[in-house]
Amino acid sequence: MRFTLRMGAGVATATAALVLPLAQAVPAGADPDPAALARTVAPGGVKEHLQKLQEIANANGGTRAAGTPGYTASREYVAARLKKAGYKVTVQPFDFAFFEEKSNAVMERVAPAPRVYAPTPPDGSSVGEFDTMTYSGAGDVTAAVQGVDLVLPPSPAPNGNTSGCEASDFAGFTAGNIALMQRGTCSFQQKAENAQAAGAAGVVIFNEGQPGRTDTLAGTAGEPTVSIPVVGTSFAIGQELAAAGTVLHLKTDTISEMRTTENVIADSRWGDPNKVVQLGAHLDSVLAGPGINDNGSGSAAILEVAETLAKVPTRNKLRFSWWSAEELGLLGSEHYVATLSAEEQARTKLYLNFDMVASPNYSLMIYDGDDSDATGAPAGPEGSAEIEKLFEKYFDVLRQGHVGTDFTGRSDYGPFIGVGIPSGGLFTGAEGIKTAAEQALFGGTAGQAYDSCYHQACDTIANVNDKALALNTGAIATAAVVYGFSRDLPGPDQRPATAARSALKSVADHDHGGLDR
Template sequence: MRFTLRKGAGIAIATAALVLPLASALPAAADPDLTLLAHTVTAPGVKKHLQKLQQIANANGGTRAAGTPGFTASRDYVAGQLKKAGYKVTIQPFDFPFFEEHGTATFQRISPNPRVYTPTPPDGSSVGEFATMTYSGAGDVTGQLQNVDLVLPPSADPSSTSGCEASDFAGFTAGNIALLQRGTCPFQVKAENAQAAGAAGAVIFNEGQEGRTDTLQGTLGAPTVTIPVVGTSFAVGNDLAGTAGTVVRLKTDTTSEVRPTENIIADTKWGDPNKVVQLGAHLDSVLAGPGINDNGSGSAAILEIASKLAKIPTKNKLRFSFWSAEELNLLGSTHYVSVLTPAEQAKIKLYLNFDMIASTNYALKIYDGDDSDAEGAPAGPPGSDEIEKLFEKYFNVLRQAHNGTDFDGRSDYGPFIDAGIPAGGLFTGAEGIKTAEEQTQFGGTAGVAYDSCYHQACDTTANINDKALALNTGAIATAAVVYAFSRDLPGPDVRPATLARTAKAKPAATDVQGRLVG
């Protein structure tokens, strides 16, 4: 098929030439008018939603992050579109730990030998000698540093328990600033113990072994402390620890609190309620920007597809999900799966996830359901391999190159595959670097990030690759139709009660966004 892209106007994403070769998966008697569907799901329709999300961000401080007015307006827009289309829409509330750093922190040695340390700014655009810990409290404090159970020089292997036990603070002088060393327990434990001992603030420095010397950019995991907490490099901490009576100033300007937010769940009015085909994308952005590729692109695509499928009676029930607080550790999808009963989980026959489907320097990546790429993460639950093959067939029909990508736990499929639900989806790359082979396959520029505006203010409607958006939305529309009418959905008829796997082969000391927790 010829694939024609008109700049600015967008294109029809799928045509009969794309969809009909996959229609063999459908029972003939239930085959809907795929040609009509193919011509009605269009890139301009998706981009209209993206433009609306950009307008919402523009009107709300440049962000659509969970817990902000920008997310509330995004929620209302999406829910309104779904209700207008005729879906049964559920707004699912939950509370989550919100964090925002309002201004660049200050850390300086007052005496002896005064020195101002280089900060890491809130947007993370550079890495300085120290960084505010996520969920740090706010304050402007000056006090004497007090070493807490440090191991200097460091042991050969990570083993420091600095600040891990309340007994480490025996004799700690209230009002001092605790100097702590990274080690064997979470940063949250260290900070909570320091606060309980009366510390006015806490400085946690890297432990010192190979690979543990750089500036700590970590998270406390939850808003449980009110004192300022920063992470530093080993060099800074080691230097500070060596001089008794050192006085420092520590200033952080943050909001760290529990806030409400909501997921949006939309069900078709027809289809077998015991055979649910669920599609999802996270609706929230990061605080730093409007999040149009990450993840307005996935949200807008499934919203447009939902609007076009709304009036078509399907054999299986379709469910469209728009998650909140994904950027803070998959909190929305995790909450959703956690409150499902085993019977409700069993009704969800597969989950399709779409996160960043239009990166400017894109590669077309399909979640590796069978672990055929063998790149570290395990295969998805049984049936995930079939989903991968459907997307592969779609791109093969187009003679379009594609690659596998691991289920690495960094998006909202994680809680579903942990529950044993077959999953799949598409991705075009984030902060990772495009390879020379991918340049040959997809064009673009090798040696450059797939999305150079990842988690930044420049993630606007200008940060969308129209061809990637078109190809992926066509694939999503195709999968939605195939599974909406299929008599034989992926995976076993009876799912195992438990699943002996983890969502991500990731270091235990990081959260799913890669922030250190200990």
């Protein structure tokens, strides 16, 4: 980099207020001092954006999830602010599979001896005796249970059955019955589709029975292709339901359908279009809550940085991105990257991701671009290590501790890494547990989650740590300025395809996968 960061200890407090007007920060004809320009970004403005996102959630059933009115209002708010600031704004639509469980499901044995089974609630706050599968249809049925090609006792090894995997398994199946199938070999979606085609009124899939495959089965039916109830349960309950003469009452209350949602992309009117510096954050919440830390915090921080830099004539083009349907598996960023031509990918010189930057029990985490932490996690593409070092330098000059965090594929950097774009970013922790060493660096409480309200209704404006938000907003602004003006961007000019995509796919995504097969 051609910039030297000259940030003294006073920057930590200076980030709490608007210190310099832009005219002073960027004199005409001169490259800026990154620290001075970063201090023009006001964390108070970030909090104003967060308050607006909270108000939007409050007015829309407590959620800003993709495919809901709360997300639409969030997207409209962000796009309007960016247009007013002078950006070229693109609202990029894409279709996705929407699913919502509206109320607790019911599963109760009517005969031979009545028994009520405890459901896993829609918010997943506890594990019940059965679980409504994602993309289950809705329905209320009482019918005989009919086993489909079950292997009881189970085979010694997993996937020792093909229960419900072939249409021929349903030879002799009585239409209107509830199909009872066993986990194994093929996807839950295939089993459910075959059962529906055979006339089943509902589907129960139970765990297979080997060690590690006995608990309540949680999973997904893949996409909205079935209209009947589909639930998963444990091996023990599955055995119980397989007894002759079992009659079951099964009820699910769901919405499972295709919907359209949108990413928001904002391009600065300044800078070399062949050298794009891209920043991104997902704008959607989960259905269970307003998502103010996850990820209103990242969305609000980059919005404030974008507004502050809107009139700054950077050397390279700044592009700011707000992704939708991240909570359903990075769908927005995957759609965006998939639509880029090879030339457009090559023009994107780096991507910076900000997902949860104000966790209440925070640690200041920097994505480990080169696996220098030696955890064995996939390193980022060439140039990612340089991005990591920039953020490290920012915190070092503030005498502020920091730690590394792996590229696990859980957030929107994943699709960019997959096509070889140098990537980095910041994170303050989700459901993981804070260590004693992190408590010594950052304060807070060891042995507790970084964010105890992760993916819950309590992820409100009260769930934000102001210090973490201010420090990370300063880091985001600094990176945007450094890379916006740099003559020497990270990474090679021509990027070959990398193996990072396949490596990342081996790691769980943003906690939205389910057991399958």
